[in-house]
Amino acid sequence: MLSLTKELEHSFEYKGQSYELDLSFDNVLRWYELLEDDGIDDYDKVSMAFEMFYSACALDSDLLVTGVDAIADYIHQEPYGHYEDNTGVGTSDPIKYYSYSQDADAIYSSFVEQYGIDLIQQQGKLHWDKFKALMAGLNDKTYFRRILSIRMRDTKGMEGQEVANMMELKQYYELDDNRSVEVQDTAMNDIFSALKNEATR
Secondary structure (H helix, E strand, O other), rough: OOOOOOOOEEEEEEEEEEEEOOHHHHHHHHHHHHHHHHOHHHHHHHHHHHHHEEOOOOHHHHHHHHHHHHHHHHHOOOOOEEEEEEOEEOOOOOOOOOOOOOHHHHHHHHHHHHOOOOOOOOOOOEEEHHHHHHOOOOOOOOHHHHHHHHOOOOOOOOOOHHHHHHHHHHHHHOOOOOOOOHHHHHHHHHHHHHHHHHHHH
């Protein structure tokens, strides 16, 4: 998570040794794309993720799982509050109405529009924490935020053609079920739960 008083994260400490990290935003987004790939089993996903993030070879399975688990926890960090669902049960995250892959065009154009930042030119440079802060700060006039507004919009109180138009927009901008960040985050948690259970057998 971004701090104005500390340096950005660039390393991971494990058993007294420091491992250099690649936390550029595009590298993190590749991890989300990897989660979508049903053709790769969970252990291979963790192994590939370790190679993506760390500049070292995994010496043992504990380092492999612990190292990638630490990255997953880091990626999930949010600066604000604790959310409750409609049953009153606390949840760590709000519903995610976007996908980094499906909404890539909208995110890209919104960064150019608001900040003058070309994310393609920033690949390998822009840190994940900076990317997240800038994305959270996108205003309601940007293409990405307009899409989120359509996905989140309630049709209660609308009538006739207004409802039809909104439903058409909702259908057009609908997220693929398996590509939303919420689904990917759940898949990430399931992977680590399964691997930890396997390790304790």
